[in-house]
Amino acid sequence: MSIETMAALLDDAATGAKAIPQLTLGHELDVDGAYAVQEALIARRLDRGQRLVGIKMGLTSRAKMAQVGVHEVIWGRLTDAMRVPDGGRLALDGFIHPRIEPEVAFLLGEGGIAAVAPALEIIDSRYADFQFTHPDVVADNTSGAAFVIGAWQPVPAGLDNLGVLLEVDGKVVQAGSTAAILGDPRRALDEGRALTARYGVALEPGWIFLAGAATAAVPLTPGAHVRATVEGLGTTSVVAS
Amino acid sequence: MTIGKDKIDEAVRLLRDAQETRTPCAPLRERLLPVGDVASAYAVQRAMTQDAVAAGRRIVGAKIGLTNPAVQRQLGVDQPDFGVLFADMAAWDGAEVDVTRILQPKVEAEVAFVLGGDLPHQQVTVADVIRATDHLLPAIEIVGSRIANWDISIVDTVADNASSAMFVLGNRPVPLPSVDLRLCGMVLEHEGEPVSVGAGAACLGNPLHAVAWLAETMAQAGTPLRTGDVILSGALGPMVPVTPGAAYEARISGLGSVRTRFTP
Numbered sequence: 001m002s003i004e005t006m007a008a009l010l011d012d013a014a015t016g017a018k019a020i021p022q023l024t025l026g027h028e029l030d031v032d033g034a035y036a037v038q039e040a041l042i043a044r045r046l047d048r049g050q051r052l053v054g055i056k057m058g059l060t061s062r063a064k065m066a067q068v069g070v071h072e073v074i075w076g077r078l079t080d081a082m083r084v085p086d087g088g089r090l091a092l093d094g095f096i097h098p099r100i101e102p103e104v105a106f107l108l109g110e111g112g113i114a115a116v117a118p119a120l121e122i123i124d125s126r127y128a129d130f131q132f133t134h135p136d137v138v139a140d141n142t143s144g145a146a147f148v149i150g151a152w153q154p155v156p157a158g159l160d161n162l163g164v165l166l167e168v169d170g171k172v173v174q175a176g177s178t179a180a181i182l183g184d185p186r187r188a189l190d191e192g193r194a195l196t197a198r199y200g201v202a203l204e205p206g207w208i209f210l211a212g213a214a215t216a217a218v219p220l221t222p223g224a225h226v227r228a229t230v231e232g233l234g235t236t237s238v239v240a241s
Numbered sequence: 242m243t244i245g246k247d248k249i250d251e252a253v254r255l256l257r258d259a260q261e262t263r264t265p266c267a268p269l270r271e272r273l274l275p276v277g278d279v280a281s282a283y284a285v286q287r288a289m290t291q292d293a294v295a296a297g298r299r300i301v302g303a304k305i306g307l308t309n310p311a312v313q314r315q316l317g318v319d320q321p322d323f324g325v326l327f328a329d330m331a332a333w334d335g336a337e338v339d340v341t342r343i344l345q346p347k348v349e350a351e352v353a354f355v356l357g358g359d360l361p362h363q364q365v366t367v368a369d370v371i372r373a374t375d376h377l378l379p380a381i382e383i384v385g386s387r388i389a390n391w392d393i394s395i396v397d398t399v400a401d402n403a404s405s406a407m408f409v410l411g412n413r414p415v416p417l418p419s420v421d422l423r424l425c426g427m428v429l430e431h432e433g434e435p436v437s438v439g440a441g442a443a444c445l446g447n448p449l450h451a452v453a454w455l456a457e458t459m460a461q462a463g464t465p466l467r468t469g470d471v472i473l474s475g476a477l478g479p480m481v482p483v484t485p486g487a488a489y490e491a492r493i494s495g496l497g498s499v500r501t502r503f504t505p
Contacts, residue, residue, distance in 0.1 A: 062435070068243075161494045163426035163440030175443040175477075177426035177494075179435050231424040231440070231494055 001027050010140055017112035019096050019236035020138045022127050034138035035199050041141060042077045045064060050079040053208055054108075055196060056121065057188045058142035060212025061180040067216055070134045073182070075195050076142030076207055084122075084148045089239045092222050095124045095145060099217035100238075102166045102228035104159070104178055104185045105149050106209040113189065114205075115152035116159065118230040120238055121210055122146040147210060150228075150236030160184035163231040164214035168224050174215035178230070185211035243281040248273050252285040252400055253292070256387045263315035263330065265344050265389035272395040279322075282399035285495075289402060290325050299328040301471050303459065304382065305451045306403040307395075308444045308475030318395045323455055324403025324470060332409045332501060333381075340503040342424045343385040343406040346483040348501065349476035350429045350437065350491035352422065352448045353380035353410055360456035360466040370452045373466075376414035379496040380488060381429075382473050383407040384480060408473055420495035427477035430490045439478025448474035 006023055013020045021031050025237035029037070046052065058064070058074040065071050084090050092098055105119035127136060137143060156162075159178055166174035182188050188211040193203055203209065220226065220240050227237040243249075252273045259266040270276050274285070307313050307321045332338050340346060357375025385406035388397050398404045410479065422441045429437040445451045451474045456466050466472070477493065486505035492498040 082320065161426040161428050161492050163421070163424040163442070163494060164442060165442050172442045174448065175440040177428050177438040177440060177478075179426060179428035179492075180438045182430075184436055229424065231421060231426055 003033065003036050003040050006037045006139060007044060010037070010041050010126050011044050014152050016097050017094050019128040020126060020173045021097045024136050025170055029135045029139065030139055031135050034135035034176045037139035038076065038141050040089055041139070042079065045079055045081070050081045052077060053080050053083065054078040054210070055192060055203065055207065056142065056147070056210035057192050057212040058137070060188050061214070063180060064213055068132070068137070070137060072134060073191050073195065074138050074142050075192055076144045078144065078147065078210065082144065082146050084146050084238055085149050086148055086236050087147070087238070089241050090122065090146060092220065092240050096126065097130055098124045098145060098220040100120050100220040100226050101213040101217035102164050102174065102215055102230070103213055104181065104211045104230060106189060106211060107152055108203055108205055108207045108209055110205050113155050113186070116143050116155050116233060117152045118150040118228050118233045118236045119210060120226060120228045121213065122147040122220060148236050148238045149208065150234055153233050156232055159186055162233065165229045166211055166215055166218065167227045167229070168218065170225070173218050176215035178214055180214045186241055243284045244274065248290050249285050253288050255350050256289065256349040256401055259344065259387035263341065263344065268388050268392050268397050270396050274400060274475070276394060276396065278396055279399055282396040283377065284331055285400035286324065286402055293327060300325055301319050301328045301331070303403050303455060303466070303470065304325040304403055304408070304473040305455050305475045306398065308451050309392055315317040316393070316395050321451060321475065322395065322399050322403050323458060324405040326405065326408065326473065330405065330407045333501040334409060334412055335502070337502050337504055338383065338407060340483065340485045344387055345384060345391055346383055346385050346406060347480040348429065348483055348489050349382050349384065349480040350427050350478060350493060351380045351382050351473050351476055352441070352493060352496065353378040354452055354474060355414070356466060356468055356470045356472070359462060359468055363457060363460045365453045365460070367453055370449050370456060371417060374417050376416055377420060377496060378414060379411040379491055379493045379499045380473055381409040381491050381499050381501050382476070383409070383483070383501065405409055406453045409499055409501045410471070411497055413497050415496050422449055425496065426494040428492050429478060429481060431481065431484065431487055436481045437478040441477060443477050444475040451475045
């Protein structure tokens with residue numbers, strides 16, 4: 001199966017909200033090949049008028065690696081169509097089995113991090129049962145589906161141990177720390193720069209950088225009011241419908 | 242109605258022997274303590290405390306356990322438990338702990354409250370706790386279980402002094418208003434690698450709630466919390482099994498850090 005064909009399968013799975021079998025079940029696909037599929041997948045979206053607005057890191061915490069059984073940091077691409085306004089509504093009928101997790105977002109400037117914000121990422125594997133290998137998840141744009149960014153804040157002196165809460169309908173369902181993100185989310189930016197450079201992508205000023213999840217993801221269901229709070233950075237929220 | 246004195250004495254003997262011979266014992270539930278009979282389990286704990294005090298050990302405060310809803314569900318309970326802290330359970334920040342002294346050791350990071358006032362009332366508000374708190378310290382609790390394989394039910398752990406063993410207090414006191422006790426991040430590192438993370442809200446929504454619960458419970462039991470008491474308010478993240486020879490450091494946002502290490 002060609003890279004284009006695999007990209008088309010994943011693109012259709014996402015737009016049609018219908019899970020597909022893992023690509024690696026019937027085909028040879030290594031990690032480099034998988035990043036080529038991801039690039040082709042995003043190219044299809046850009047052809048439809050979407051704009052590249054940043055990148056996201058995945059599997060930056062031990063909890064996450066254990067949850068999905070892949071033990072290497074991965075990265076994916078963010079387009080403007082994936083962004084939900086802070087406090088906005090997100091219709092779940094466009095997703096297969098969405099989950100949500102609290103994150104820290106960086107706004108990239110000329111010389112590094114220009115601003116920081118609390119964020120929520122909605123992930124939605126296009127594979128059946130949310131099961132995948134390392135190349136599968138890379139090809140699937142690292143399960144990226146949607147994201148919400150809170151108000152940008154000045155970069156605090158330390159980012160390595162900020163408390164992070166994930167609340168659903170006012171109840172704390174996950175409590176963690178930014179330390180879960182590679183010990184310090186700033187390390188995720190260093191990793192992200194190095195990993196994307198390997199595939200010819202340079203991080204650009206003005207881009208959004210999602211550093212990775214601070215807690216495990218929880219299933220997102222219609223009607224849920226979800227809020228992420230990061231110590232010192234405030235909150236961001238979304239309503240699923 | 243609690244269990245008879247003979248059964249209490251037998252439970253005390255089993256737990257003491259387990260510690261003295263460094264050999265965990267079978268669970269106490271069913272054979273000595275009826276499942277769910279928490280009052281009898283506290284009667285065992287009280288008997289052990291009385292023996293300890295009679296032997297000259299000094300009570301310095303209390304620890305709160307089962308402050309995480311997930312852990313409560315595991316043990317089928319809907320409230321925390323508590324144990325007694327003795328002065329000889331304290332290890333210094335960074336000092337080496339004899340790992341053989343503790344049965345099946347695990348570590349967890351907590352906020353320690355040091356009281357500057359009494360909490361004598363049987364009904365307690367968070368405001369009472371805030372007023373009575375002199376300062377906070379970061380703490381590592383080293384828990385252990387005299388019950389083999391940590392196969393504990395609520396009555397096993399309550400009788401076993403809430404599975405307590407030792408504790409390490411940081412030594413830079415922090416005033417309560419300078420910490421956001423709900424949002425403060427926690428990371429526990431094993432040899433510099435994060436192995437447990439969490440936040441203040443993981444402890445009953447806020448460690449202040451846990452201390453208010455303890456204050457009410459202790460006052461109702463006739464042994465209210467007093468000025469100078471040290472309270473370990475409950476874990477901010479999952480506990481971690483101890484590796485002999487390893488060093489651990491807990492950092493709590495706004496509270497600083499505290500360390501412990503174990504003999505090989």
